[in-house]
Amino acid sequence: MHFEEKIALNKALFSSLYDKEIQCFKSPLKAYRTRAEFSIYHHENGEISYAMFENKKKIPIEKFDIADEKIQDCMPILLNNLNENLKHKLFGVEFLATKLDLSITLLFHKNIELIIQDLQELAEKLNLKLIARSRGKKLVFNGENLRQALKINTNEFLYEFNNDCFIQPNTFINEKMIEWVVSCIGSDFKQDLLELYCGYGNFTIALARNFNKVLATEISKKNIEFALKNCVLNSIENIIFTRLSSEELSQALKKEREFNRLKGIDLDSFKISHVLVDPPRAGLDLSVIELIKNYENIIYISCNPITLKENLEILCQSHEILNLAFFDQFANTPHLECGVHLRKKLSIS
Numbered sequence: 001m002h003f004e005e006k007i008a009l010n011k012a013l014f015s016s017l018y019d020k021e022i023q024c025f026k027s028p029l030k031a032y033r034t035r036a037e038f039s040i041y042h043h044e045n046g047e048i049s050y051a052m053f054e055n056k057k058k059i060p061i062e063k064f065d066i067a068d069e070k071i072q073d074c075m076p077i078l079l080n081n082l083n084e085n086l087k088h089k090l091f092g093v094e095f096l097a098t099k100l101d102l103s104i105t106l107l108f109h110k111n112i113e114l115i116i117q118d119l120q121e122l123a124e125k126l127n128l129k130l131i132a133r134s135r136g137k138k139l140v141f142n143g144e145n146l147r148q149a150l151k152i153n154t155n156e157f158l159y160e161f162n163n164d165c166f167i168q169p170n171t172f173i174n175e176k177m178i179e180w181v182v183s184c185i186g187s188d189f190k191q192d193l194l195e196l197y198c199g200y201g202n203f204t205i206a207l208a209r210n211f212n213k214v215l216a217t218e219i220s221k222k223n224i225e226f227a228l229k230n231c232v233l234n235s236i237e238n239i240i241f242t243r244l245s246s247e248e249l250s251q252a253l254k255k256e257r258e259f260n261r262l263k264g265i266d267l268d269s270f271k272i273s274h275v276l277v278d279p280p281r282a283g284l285d286l287s288v289i290e291l292i293k294n295y296e297n298i299i300y301i302s303c304n305p306i307t308l309k310e311n312l313e314i315l316c317q318s319h320e321i322l323n324l325a326f327f328d329q330f331a332n333t334p335h336l337e338c339g340v341h342l343r344k345k346l347s348i349s
Helices: 003-014 069-085 112-126 171-185 204-210 221-233 246-253 286-292 305-315
Strands: 023-025 035-042 048-054 057-061 090-097 102-108 129-134 137-141 146-152 155-161 192-196 213-217 239-242 272-277 297-302 319-327 337-344
Touching: 003 305, 003 319, 023 171, 035 057, 048 069, 069 090, 069 102, 069 112, 102 112, 112 129, 112 137, 146 171, 155 204, 155 221, 171 204, 171 297, 171 319, 171 337, 192 204, 192 286, 204 213, 204 221, 204 239, 221 239, 246 286, 272 286, 286 305, 297 305, 305 337
Parallel strands: 023 319, 102 129, 192 213, 192 272, 213 239, 272 297
Antiparallel strands: 035 048, 035 090, 048 057, 090 102, 129 137, 146 155, 297 337, 319 337
């Protein structure tokens, strides 16, 4: 789907809620995708190729020009080496790239412990961060953590994460999204930030200097570990990360329940002026909406315009939309990322 068509469809979707100008951020058409996952096609001559599914049929491919250049450069070199002695029972290859690193995951239908030596030699020969998986087993060669550097306006922020973290798949658009959030809060009266679904701190780290304190929640233990590490990498000391679901946080803020994970954290000390949410495709459930509608400013990042609109129809009873933005995370597809900045209405009839 072309960019202009995608924008027009989504403008129409939100027209009943917002009729002002919408900021639109266009992605590069090539070399933008930082994650690429391929099936493996086994030819009759014994050789293998990368493959993708089209109409449920596996189609061999030779190149993937929307992938990050590190991935494109590595694909033929890796394939040649896999064809030498690692193609048996191989059914998938996953690439993950950042500005600074590249990792590769090989998926096998056999016990990978039987081929440790071959995997080790491949990782050393190509100087790769290599992960191999089979049922119930995982082997890591040369480490699995990746480093990332994002430039947000004139500032650079450093991150570390691994393949198990949720990662924005388009670094160019990710930077634009963070810059847009910064621009939304720029002229607001700011005190403290509450962030739900913070992941490894993708937004949190870049926003922290704009607030006195930040309370950020995430259910994944591994994401919290990386978020704490990313604070150290960027010398940030005003963020408190907690491993709570949004429902649990709501219970804690309402003093309905106490959590050991909040021991030593004085929730009453936070003067929250802004809330940032970046939920999964299902959007926000009613308990989270009831929580965040109590705050003056809400910034909502969404990967699903349909569930976003459903949530906004409730939020717009108490808040008004100040800004709406579209981010073309996956060029030439129907997918669109959205950003909404809402402020509490002065009076509610």
